[in-house]
Amino acid sequence: MENKNKITFSRRNFIRTSALASGGLLIGFNFFNSCKEAAVPPVDVSKLNFNDFNAFIKIADNGYVTIFSPNPEIGQGVKTSMPMLIAEELDVPWEHVSVEQGALDTENFQRQVAGGSQSIRFGWDALRQTGATAKQMLVNAAAAKWGVDASSCTASDGIIKNSNGDQLSYGDVVNEAATLEVPEDVTLKLPKDYKIIGKDAINVDIDDIITGKPLFGLDYKTDGMLYASVLRPPAFGQILESYDASEAKALSGVIDVIVIGEKARNYLNQEKFDPSAHWSVRLSESDKVVVIGKTTWDVIKGKKAIKAIWKNKSLTESTELHDKKLNDLLNGKEFDTRRSDGNVKKAFANADKVIERVYESPFLPHNCMEPMNFYADVKNEKVHLVGPIQTPEAAAKVVASLLNRNIEDVHVDMTRMGGGFGRRLYGDFVYEAAEISDKIKQPVKLVSTREDDMALGVYRPAIKYKIAAAIKDNKISGYHLKEAAINSNMYGLIPHFFPAGAIENYQVDTANYQSNITTGAWRAPYTNFLAFAEQSFIDELADELNIDPVQLRLDLLKEVKDGEDPNIQYSAKRMSDTIKLAAEKGNWRKTSDNVFQGFAAYYSHNTHVAEVVDITMKNGQPSIDKVTVAVDCGIVVNPTGAKNQIEGGVIDGIGHAMYGDFSFENGQPQDVNFNTYRLIRMKETPIVETHFVKNELSPTGLGEPGLPPAGGALANAIKAATGEVLTKQPFITSLKNLQTDLKV
């Protein structure tokens, strides 16, 4: 993906301009459509109204710029980094730019679609073009005012100059610019000329966050709004049999106790219902008891006072059952083959030696710090929904279908989100809120306690991998990976990730067990555990071949020719450079004797990452001191934000590899709050040091790719220190049993 510097802007129809009554220029554009790959105008754009756009750039007559972004923030920093792309090409000082979340309830923000982890990658060209087009309009307006040719004018830092030495500020020409045609050809800057891209920009919402302003879904209120707390079956596989709400109704703050579920069942039982077309649907078939009250505390108390009896409708599963089912799949013969090179069977038959390992991971809840919640106001004429959701369009569609409304009458507004990690792709809590408001005919906020949230489902599924390698003449001649997972398997091009392409005889097989426990995407889906398994396995292969593990990876990458296999997205060159940078900056195998190191490198979400973990042993347990990270994500748009994502991703990866555990008995989750469910805390965190590979390639995402290599690098460091090969997450369970006969 080389950078194009001169781009003929064929999508001018995505942009419309207008003079502001108060003075100034308003430019409307379509934020999310611009960010989709191969975006095309949805309709005849000459017929579009201003409110068909969802994002705006306002240039006031004092030259100050406001970018109205409909893009809500989950914490990945795109609300800061994406406007930076516009401001760079518009060429205004970043200090003169403010970024505002599109106001709720305005007609201008009707067509919101969440950006997702590919925002920067897909927005790179489109957002720069939008900024450059706006700049060209201002230049054209100034040139017309001076009566000179626009090509003789330049613009920089909000000032336009001509060859006669005249100058005008952007603010001086905004009213004229509003009347001009949108230019078709714009020239984008060369990376060497960047003034904003590549410089640290502090999170645009920082002041609101550190002073406690209302930003999140749970903070949203309207006059007369009631609160609702939902009592759901305690176990997957159960449904409601009966309940007694008399004690709850006697509480002073409880207004009513109702039952919902019928609309969800009707929806699920539709003849045409196709779950694959409704990937954001996670609905239970059970009735649920809902307590309506005046405050959050009223409904929390009210729910505790409900006496409900549940009955088994389908199998109530346990972790023991899942273990057995996944082991049976791994040892069975029923697989889908997802990649096959050469002849694996033959390679294994002719091997001098075969090495095989099984890696195991549990279910994991997302545990966003802000528990799931949503506001719904269902009225006869329209439905208004507000809250933290990454898929508002899908949520609106499902709600329209549930309530038998036209999609045009369902309006969803997004708030800032207190974490996502994949959980807020699924709108189960939105549908419940809508069904409640529909029933009580009042505006209502559905709130979840932590216990509700952790038991609500949509977990990362438990997965097991069996990896086998054939060794012949001291080389890896064959590689066979089998995945057994709950509900679904690795998606897209994951079967073609490294080391695919590096080994002649190579096969990836998958199988799954269908469970009634709902599962879904969790930060870096599949690769969050697959990378651990593969990167640990490669380390063991290096031991077996008696070669340095960093060198083995570099040797394997030499076998890969970039561009030869269209399914292979990683670049052997970029991966090798990233590995070398991590090894150099991390002082690979050059540290003092009491420091043990582990290495891992992984490509995911279009970004190459390599990590060196340093540990020391204290009282027989690893102290994880430092992680040195090398990242190739192309041009780094906002270094402080980029590093923040990597630091968080690495610590998240280490935290869940060390402590993340979630099991079931009789369909019931065994942990529902942080007293027993362990998340990593400050004393357990390493210092993360991030280095970027410097290049001028188009930027790629950072929210996820830092996470996958972390668990493998840590396991490899623990192996270096203790000789113990960790194959099962969480590590803490194995480490508790670790003997103190250490190498130290």
Place this chain on the structure above:
Amino acid sequence: MASYNLKVNGKKVSIEADSDTPLLWVLRDELNLVGTKYGCGIGQCGSCTVHVDGVATRSCLLPASGLEGSEITTIEGLAKDKLHPVQHAWKALDVPQCGYCQAGQIMTATSFLKQNPNPNNEEIRNAMHGNLCRCASYNRIEKAVALAAKKMS
């Protein structure tokens, strides 16, 4: 339901609540001070941290009815005319990701630095260990507390 007189962020307020209502929900639902966050409800995550008479306290477990006569400070009341040095440090180091837990982190840090104005790294880690950050912005929180201590001394 009974009436209680509280002092929040220097202002006297009268509230109506059941005697067992935690301060957290009085702040959020009655007084519209939503900067203090709900995270777990059992005092394990620290998102709901406020100051009661200057000491960092979990508001999710603390009945508001017992707080008459106490000085309660929330994130909204931390900055007087200008940002508190801890808030400045949070901004200078661009700490937050999603931002949800940060009010609780800041309230814990400000109370800690009052008791220990010149902490070493281990003391900072111990003091902040009770506050969860799911985005894992821990490195920056640690550095921001150290930076604030330096600026305040």
